[in-house]
Amino acid sequence: MELAWYALLGLFFAAYLVLGGYDYGVGLLLARRAGAGTGRAALTAVGPFFLGNEVWLVATVGILFGAFPTLEGELLAGFYPVVLGALAGVVLVTAGVQLRGRAGGEATRAGWDRIVVVGGVLAALGWGALLGGLLQGVPLTADGHVAGVGHVVTPFVAATGLTLLALVAVHGATFLTLRLPPADAPALARLARGLVPAALTAVAATTVLGLLSDRVRAAVARPALAVLLPLVVVAALLVARAALRRGRAGVAFAATATALALPAPLVGAALWPRILVATGDPAASLTVAGAAASRPTLALLGWLVLPLLPALLGFQAMCWWVFRGRIDGRAPVYW
Amino acid sequence: MDPLLLARLQFATTTSIHFLFVVVTLGLVTLLVGLQTAGYLTGKPVYERLTRFWGQLYVINYVLGIATGIVMEFQFGLNWSGLSRYVGNVFGAPLAIETLVAFFLESTFLGMWIFGWHRLRRGVHLALLWGVALTAYASAFWIMVANAWLQHPVGYEVRDGVAHLTDFGALVTNPTFGFAFGHVVSASLVTGGLLMAAVSAWHLLRRTPDFLLFRTSLRLGLVTAALAVSALQGFGFAQFGPVGQLQPTKFGGGPGREAMVADWTARFGPGDWAPPVLSSVGLGFMILIGFALGCVWLLLPLLWRDWIIRLRFPLWLLLLGLPLPFVAVLLGWIAREVGRQPWVAYGLLPTAQAVSPVSPALMLASLIGFGLLLGALAVTNGTLLARHAARGALDPALGRPPAPDTDAHHQPVFA
Ligand code: HDD
Numbered sequence: 001m002e003l004a005w006y007a008l009l010g011l012f013f014a015a016y017l018v019l020g021g022y023d024y025g026v027g028l029l030l031a032r033r034a035g036a037g038t039g040r041a042a043l044t045a046v047g048p049f050f051l052g053n054e055v056w057l058v059a060t061v062g063i064l065f066g067a068f069p070t071l072e073g074e075l076l077a078g079f080y081p082v083v084l085g086a087l088a089g090v091v092l093v094t095a096g097v098q099l100r101g102r103a104g105g106e107a108t109r110a111g112w113d114r115i116v117v118v119g120g121v122l123a124a125l126g127w128g129a130l131l132g133g134l135l136q137g138v139p140l141t142a143d144g145h146v147a148g149v150g151h152v153v154t155p156f157v158a159a160t161g162l163t164l165l166a167l168v169a170v171h172g173a174t175f176l177t178l179r180l181p182p183a184d185a186p187a188l189a190r191l192a193r194g195l196v197p198a199a200l201t202a203v204a205a206t207t208v209l210g211l212l213s214d215r216v217r218a219a220v221a222r223p224a225l226a227v228l229l230p231l232v233v234v235a236a237l238l239v240a241r242a243a244l245r246r247g248r249a250g251v252a253f254a255a256t257a258t259a260l261a262l263p264a265p266l267v268g269a270a271l272w273p274r275i276l277v278a279t280g281d282p283a284a285s286l287t288v289a290g291a292a293a294s295r296p297t298l299a300l301l302g303w304l305v306l307p308l309l310p311a312l313l314g315f316q317a318m319c320w321w322v323f324r325g326r327i328d329g330r331a332p333v334y335w
Numbered sequence: 336m337d338p339l340l341l342a343r344l345q346f347a348t349t350t351s352i353h354f355l356f357v358v359v360t361l362g363l364v365t366l367l368v369g370l371q372t373a374g375y376l377t378g379k380p381v382y383e384r385l386t387r388f389w390g391q392l393y394v395i396n397y398v399l400g401i402a403t404g405i406v407m408e409f410q411f412g413l414n415w416s417g418l419s420r421y422v423g424n425v426f427g428a429p430l431a432i433e434t435l436v437a438f439f440l441e442s443t444f445l446g447m448w449i450f451g452w453h454r455l456r457r458g459v460h461l462a463l464l465w466g467v468a469l470t471a472y473a474s475a476f477w478i479m480v481a482n483a484w485l486q487h488p489v490g491y492e493v494r495d496g497v498a499h500l501t502d503f504g505a506l507v508t509n510p511t512f513g514f515a516f517g518h519v520v521s522a523s524l525v526t527g528g529l530l531m532a533a534v535s536a537w538h539l540l541r542r543t544p545d546f547l548l549f550r551t552s553l554r555l556g557l558v559t560a561a562l563a564v565s566a567l568q569g570f571g572f573a574q575f576g577p578v579g580q581l582q583p584t585k586f587g588g589g590p591g592r593e594a595m596v597a598d599w600t601a602r603f604g605p606g607d608w609a610p611p612v613l614s615s616v617g618l619g620f621m622i623l624i625g626f627a628l629g630c631v632w633l634l635l636p637l638l639w640r641d642w643i644i645r646l647r648f649p650l651w652l653l654l655l656g657l658p659l660p661f662v663a664v665l666l667g668w669i670a671r672e673v674g675r676q677p678w679v680a681y682g683l684l685p686t687a688q689a690v691s692p693v694s695p696a697l698m699l700a701s702l703i704g705f706g707l708l709l710g711a712l713a714v715t716n717g718t719l720l721a722r723h724a725a726r727g728a729l730d731p732a733l734g735r736p737p738a739p740d741t742d743a744h745h746q747p748v749f750a
Pocket residue numbers: 486514515516518519522523525526567568570571572574575578585621622623624625626628660661663664665666667668669670671672674
């Protein structure tokens with residue numbers, strides 16, 4: 001039963017990284033002052049999906065609280081500065097996207113753009129660092145609390161943060177290639193392709209740092225899965241680049257989405273059955289089973305969620321279906 | 336500085352700001368459902384225009400409110416990890432249900448509703464708004480179940496120092512839940528109704544050309560506020576029953592107070608088991624405001640032959656009264672939440688045991704950072720609502736028909 005909930009948690013977080021990922025990626029691209037896919041067109045492209053994307057994060061934390069209460073407390077408090085950064089990023093993007101279009105002049109609008117960019121950077125860095133921090137384990141006190149927050153300050157965590165940032169940027173550009181009017185697509189595909197080498201470099205650096213880190217090597221229970229992760233991400237990036245060159249935006253988007261979907265489940269699987277691995281003494285680690293809520297709670301939530309899940313996914317799918325296709329000058333502009 | 340104090344201060348700030356958004360969201364969505372349904376059934380254009388105008392204000396408030404809600408959700412883990420550790424098995428369940436059953440659908444529906452004008456069939460579009468409203472109420476329901484459990488823990492047993500769920504039904508039938516939920520919902524309706532009436536009053540005072548439109552929303556807002564304020568008073572007084580019985584240390588103390596404190600001293604050791612004196616001061620003011628707002632009933636007869644508009648001063652009264660419900664909701668929550676101190680879960684988990692072992696410097700940074708951020712959001716929200724309300728209903732961006740095909744350039748609509 002714990003495994004099923006753990007898988008669901010992974011699914012929701014992965015879906016958030018994919019869907020929220022292109023929101024932040026598109027936000028990052030607002031840093032360019034001109035060209036296709038800046039300003040209002042970019043926001044119109046994400047508009048209908050924005051609220052539905054972000055709510056995957058809300059649901060992830062809901063599942064975390066309901067099904068893994070102990071993990072919720074230790075994870076969020078134990079990674080305090082990282083979570084704070086990510087959270088501030090999410091808030092800035094949410095507010096900025098909505099406020100940007102309501103500002104008066106060009107200058108104010110540029111200011112809001114900058115806020116969205118900063119928010120996107122913070123969110124991507126934060127979630128990337130959180131995954132990296134999990135992979136390298138945490139110092140646990142005798143009573144099971146994470147000791148301090150100094151443990152996150154390592155080159156590896158910085159690298160995972162930057163990697164997610166790069167992936168999100170590629171993903172956002174690819175999304176725009178898919179969504180904006182056909183005339184804009186080639187320029188955007190070029191932009192996305194240009195970002196791929198940066199992402200590849202980041203993945204490579206992360207892999208090397210991870211292999212060199214004693215903490216990462218000690219914490220990972222299934223090295224094969226941990227090594228698989230960068231390989232699949234690199235493969236996905238290469239597929240995306242090739243597809244972008246051929247003008248196959250759909251394939252490219254599927255590839256970048258895969259690159260963002262995999263980190264969460266593979267990190268979870270590589271650490272299984274532990275989740276907060278104690279540095280020094282792995283036996284003291286917090287296991288998934290140990291972090292889970294007790295049986296009656298899981299059963300209750302299960303009975304509620306099981307019948308509901310098809311509806312949740314169905315309405316999300318309805319949203320994608322209704323607003324599929326490229327936007328044109330006639331698309332409703334609300335943000 | 337004491338991390339406990341910092342964590343409490345942060346909770347108080349964040350929740351208060353969140354709730355200012357929430358009352359408007361819950362109140363307006365109910366009125367919007369009425370407006371759009373009326374438009375669907377009667378086919379009169381005035382209702383569609385009303386839906387677009389009020390919908391625009393609703394959406395601004397909603398989206399900025401979400402940002403505050405997300406901070407709320409994370410705050411439990413960040414600052415109150417003891418809460419999830421000791422009572423997460425029970426308290427986590429309603430919160431998880433809330434996010435999955437309510438928020439997930441609510442946000443998905445709302446996204447489609449905002450962008451679905453002229454794209455979806457009218458019936459589907461209306462159904463989406465109904466979905467948004469029902470899930471909004473569901474979210475208020477489950478969050479109040481969670482809060483009521485903190486006020487009066489039920490349906491659990493403690494094993495190895497951790498609370499485990501034994502009877503979920505007891506959470507929903509919790510005596511500190513029902514009246515409180517009714518009270519919160521009525522408070523939201525009063526706030527939403529009064530907001531609608533006050534904005535309409537402003538336009539009528541300015542003699543905006545849209546007379547008929549704002550006359551309609553003035554009436555709708557007033558009648559809603561009047562009906563809701565009576566329910567509000569009823570639920571409010573009804574709460575004294577369960578609170579007095581189950582939380583004898585709240586509000587300066589009922590008959591069971593001494594026995595309760597003696598019992599806690601026996602179980603948890605000696606300590607100061609009384610809430611801060613400050614906790615019940617706000618209650619009196621809230622009740623005063625409740626009676627003051629009850630006077631909207633006196634305005635209802637003036638709707639006859641539009642006397643309320645011709646006399647003008649009732650419109651001014653409505654404008655001046657607008658801050659009152661916002662003050663009252665904050666006072667009410669402070670009474671409820673500070674009155675339960677020094678417990679997070681009343682009689683079960685002392686607040687001091689729930690706070691995360693995080694360094695005070697970090698907590699202070701978080702308190703200041705998010706305090707400023709969310710405060711700025713609240714101010715921005717107020718300003719934007721005022722500006723868009725003042726702009727009138729001529730052509731809100733929400734639901735604007737698509738531009739003609741020739742327009743390949745994206746024109747900034749808000750310029
Ligand atoms: C528009 C806002 C508003 C107004 C005018 C009133 N209230 Fe209220 N009150 C609230 C909004 C509110 C609230 C913010 O929604 C609270 C906080 C927690 C809750 O359940 O409702 C609340 C709490 C609250 C509590 C505390 C319950 C507890 O501690 O568990 C009591 C006893 C009352 N109210 C009673 C009243 C009475 C007798 C009123 C006047 C006739 C009144 N309220 C007017």
